[in-house]
Amino acid sequence: MLPAFGPLLALLLASAFFASQSDRFLTGQNFSLILQQVMVVGVIAIGQTLVVLTGGIDLSCGMVMALGSIVMSKAAVDHGMNAGAAVACGILATVVFGFLNGALITFVRLPSFIVTLGTLNIVFAITQIYSQSQTVSGLPDALVALGETFDVGGTAVTYGSVLMLGLYVVVWFALRETASGRHVYAVGNNPEAARLMGIPTGRLILGVYTFAGLMYGVAALLAVARTGVGDPQAGQTDNLDSITAVVLGGTSLFGGRGVILGTLVGALIVGVFRNGLTLMGVASVYQILITGILVILAVATDQLSRRKGLRP
Amino acid sequence: MTAEATTPTPVLQARGLVKRYGHVTALDGADLDLLSGEILAVIGDNGAGKSTLVKALSGALVPDEGEIRVDGRAVKFQNPSDARREGIETVYQDLAVAPAMTVAENLFLGREIRRPGLLGSVFRLIDKKKMLADAASHLQSLQIGIPSMQQPVESLSGGQRQGVAVARSAAFARHVVIMDEPTAALGVKESGMVLELIRRVRDNGLPVLLVSHNMPHVFEVADRIHIARLGKRVAVVNPREISMADAVAIMTGARPPAT
Numbered sequence: 310m311l312p313a314f315g316p317l318l319a320l321l322l323a324s325a326f327f328a329s330q331s332d333r334f335l336t337g338q339n340f341s342l343i344l345q346q347v348m349v350v351g352v353i354a355i356g357q358t359l360v361v362l363t364g365g366i367d368l369s370c371g372m373v374m375a376l377g378s379i380v381m382s383k384a385a386v387d388h389g390m391n392a393g394a395a396v397a398c399g400i401l402a403t404v405v406f407g408f409l410n411g412a413l414i415t416f417v418r419l420p421s422f423i424v425t426l427g428t429l430n431i432v433f434a435i436t437q438i439y440s441q442s443q444t445v446s447g448l449p450d451a452l453v454a455l456g457e458t459f460d461v462g463g464t465a466v467t468y469g470s471v472l473m474l475g476l477y478v479v480v481w482f483a484l485r486e487t488a489s490g491r492h493v494y495a496v497g498n499n500p501e502a503a504r505l506m507g508i509p510t511g512r513l514i515l516g517v518y519t520f521a522g523l524m525y526g527v528a529a530l531l532a533v534a535r536t537g538v539g540d541p542q543a544g545q546t547d548n549l550d551s552i553t554a555v556v557l558g559g560t561s562l563f564g565g566r567g568v569i570l571g572t573l574v575g576a577l578i579v580g581v582f583r584n585g586l587t588l589m590g591v592a593s594v595y596q597i598l599i600t601g602i603l604v605i606l607a608v609a610t611d612q613l614s615r616r617k618g619l620r621p
Numbered sequence: 622m623t624a625e626a627t628t629p630t631p632v633l634q635a636r637g638l639v640k641r642y643g644h645v646t647a648l649d650g651a652d653l654d655l656l657s658g659e660i661l662a663v664i665g666d667n668g669a670g671k672s673t674l675v676k677a678l679s680g681a682l683v684p685d686e687g688e689i690r691v692d693g694r695a696v697k698f699q700n701p702s703d704a705r706r707e708g709i710e711t712v713y714q715d716l717a718v719a720p721a722m723t724v725a726e727n728l729f730l731g732r733e734i735r736r737p738g739l740l741g742s743v744f745r746l747i748d749k750k751k752m753l754a755d756a757a758s759h760l761q762s763l764q765i766g767i768p769s770m771q772q773p774v775e776s777l778s779g780g781q782r783q784g785v786a787v788a789r790s791a792a793f794a795r796h797v798v799i800m801d802e803p804t805a806a807l808g809v810k811e812s813g814m815v816l817e818l819i820r821r822v823r824d825n826g827l828p829v830l831l832v833s834h835n836m837p838h839v840f841e842v843a844d845r846i847h848i849a850r851l852g853k854r855v856a857v858v859n860p861r862e863i864s865m866a867d868a869v870a871i872m873t874g875a876r877p878p879a880t
Contacts, residue, residue, distance in 0.1 A: 486746050486747060487746055487747065488747050489745060491726060491733060494722060495722060495726075499720065502718055503719070505701055505717045506731035506732070507701065507705060507731040565721050566721050
């Protein structure tokens, strides 16, 4: 009945394990660091969760995010726009590609896997061409403000990680309490029933991909703020890492089932493992190895418990 | 003219419906009359056009020719929402429910009750409490026994799921409830419950258009039986005045319909 419970338990167990292995793990400073490390993929995964809930998948999310960060940093540095206008340009770019994904899926009726595989390559190429594969540096302070920290009882917390947590709460509430939120679940659960009951399924799916584009734009801003540059090579691991977070969080890849706060937990699980293993001095290839094992374990546990009927 | 004035206006009426798919003529000038307070069963062999006829009446397809009237008023349905707006609700054969969602959510799927005031109109927040309470009272009025409105539909038995789909249609229908093969997927006991449910819907004041290929079920509940053959209405019979064998004979063309 509580799909977020299993992932939460895994997160607590992992945290307990790493706390026993390293006395630097269980500190406010370290938790703040983990949050800061997951904020980009965390915000991307909000969009990914909505897409997966409708029964789709978005393989292009990391690339769209990278394009957004290049557009906003070049707008500010090369074209001398003020920070607000530059951010707006970057987010507009990600929203346009989110909309494009949604339009191809809804109106041309192509599978989301194929459409986003296409835009993955298209957007990556556009980003490289536009940036000439050069990192954009010398960003104005206002553009990286979300990377600044504020003090909470001696711990420095990044504004960006607070923004991420806030977005999760807002989207969680909207999915639970609004008609459109429930329709997202209905469309993923039984698209034909949703259509017969008068839910405008096409418009809804288009809206979900467009909103996902908006999330990738916010993530672009967080990426720029965290690294201080516009990086055309960013986001390449985020494409699949966002899906990892969604799956670890207990959302079904078949659509219609899942809780978005689970995705936050899923993103944190990956973050805690990377951080904990680093503190233990484990090389980063092993961290990737373990993330892969985690994903398969998570889905296997989910499937087995469903088959045994432990979960309705 | 005088004869027409004395006969009651049918709640739902079809005149000369034609639907062609390439060389196949599914409906060839089909008529239908559903009167208030009755259960009208539509029977017909495979390919008789009964499912096409019902789809036209529920808005799932648009006929090439002909007219549909609701309370004597000509209407045009482009999609199921148009039919719903005229107070015609359909219980689909596969029930059209979202299995992972709760009973209450399925009852109000696409028609969620909003919170009063700005919270509902601007922020589109739904009123879960009211939806739970209303769902319970709708199921109660049809005596459908489901313990909790917060149960996911996939945890219900086949008969209970059918109950949810029927209650949804009955709750929102103002004129007609159409049921497409409601007993096809059910066992004997659950079929009996659903037939009883169909009677209750009628007794609560909604005429029912029932499509079924199960003759015993049709003869058990129908007030009148509409027999479709080759895309036309060939006869309307009273189940208390005709034997099942004779009805089947008319249906298959083995026997000409009595005039």
